[in-house]
Amino acid sequence: MQDGSLIRLSVFVSILALMTLWQTLAPARSTSVAPRQRWLSNFGLMVMGALLARLAVPAGLAGLAFNLQQQHWGLFNLTQWPLWLEVIVGLLILDCAIYWQHRLFHVVPFLWRFHRVHHADPHVDVSTGVRFHPLEILLSLLIKMAVVALFGIAPLTILMFEVILNATSLFNHTNVRLPGWLERPLRWLIVTQAMHRIHHSQRPVETNSNYGFNLSVWDRLFGSYTHRARLGDSGVQLGLRQYPKTENNTSLKALLLMPFRR
Template sequence: MDSTTEMWIRLGVFIGVLAVMMCWEALTPNRKSPVSELARWSTNFGLIFIGSLVVRLLIPAGLAAVALWAQQHNIGLWNQFSVSLWWSIPITVVLFDCLIYWQHRVFHRVPLLWRLHRVHHADPHIDVSTGLRFHPIEIGLSIAIKLVAVVVLGTPIMAILIFEVLLNATAMFSHANIALPKNIEKTLRKVIVTQTMHRIHHSQIVSETDSNFGFNLSIWDRLFGSYTESAKNGDDGIKIGLKEYLTTKSNSNLINLLFMPFKGDTKPYK
């Protein structure tokens, strides 16, 4: 599979999931945004656009090209052994999901990295656009981390495609401003991160913010002791965002968000 095919597959799934989630939110929203939706969306999607440019500038041919290079030079774990793709692909996808879980935790714990990640948490509302709202520098660092993992593992190209598609799709799904029926949500969260589970992570209560770090598989939070089953004030009572970034001015201006990591306290929510 060449990089062009990979790009179109990812773009197609991205647009499809985004459209479905936005329609779902419009039909049955879970909560009302405290600020203008138009202002939030223009800012959030502006960040998404800039982040996409950063990815293309850092790795023009994509992670698949790096994986192909590692394969051609016999670099990485999987390239050292004759392992069936039926094993190496699913194992790699799960390992990458665990990697992103720990990346997320580290970005909460290291003050300089939190400066970047708080752009995501400063959103006073949570919907599908929040799932893609990250500072361009954080996106660049995330790409660098995944690049190292691709080389170390000798990652199969198909595993990269599957993981990247899943990561984007589940990030949009888990942040969507919807509420699944309770019985379905309770069953589904045993496997993947649901909206009710992830909204807790966007709470203004510190102990809740520092929990439920998963994006796709929910097992990591249970396995590594960061799981919170329910919010202290219930799902409807969760106050979203960071207290010092709740105004329209601080959250609905693209320039302000781009410079947010370089202003204010290092760890303001502590």
């Protein structure tokens, strides 16, 4: 388990450093929002969410999966699957579950209270990829635990998925713009920055689309795909209208209290 945590942390730090350098050298959009305040708040949320998840489930999802394996609990633990097939199917199940979880957090008003902390960011960059309220992290963990228990997903699959999910969240929130010849075919497979910026639009019809975090197939398959924002990628107005670009809406305290205020 310690090796798994080290792998996740190493990949996270490496991708974070690479994406930060990329958006610094070639930013897609400029912003008037003070980056220092935003980054302190966004990464503060990340640290608090990680600590809360560790307190709630000390062994993590991989530890839960290991215990379920020993007890022969869940679909994969009751049947014989080739390891390669079990990993592929398990990754697809988890990615699809994250898609529906994300969609659920937009539809259910109680859950949206927490998820709007993520969408209230007035600028989208790599730090937005870790900006989630700690209680949303906890709720997400409970949903993933249910999926892992139901299907008996292996610890190896979970480790791979957590590494991929963290990396893609940093990637598709990064403030860069891929060239069209690369972005167009790439978004048939994975969620690109331009595709995900549409999801952060202030227009509700655009916000309530492009829910995928990793694979883009789910949005196409379940009818939530938006190919292009009405005003184009450079014209998308980011954030939420009810949370303007002020320090009162970007401080860590304000973000923590946001779900509990009208």
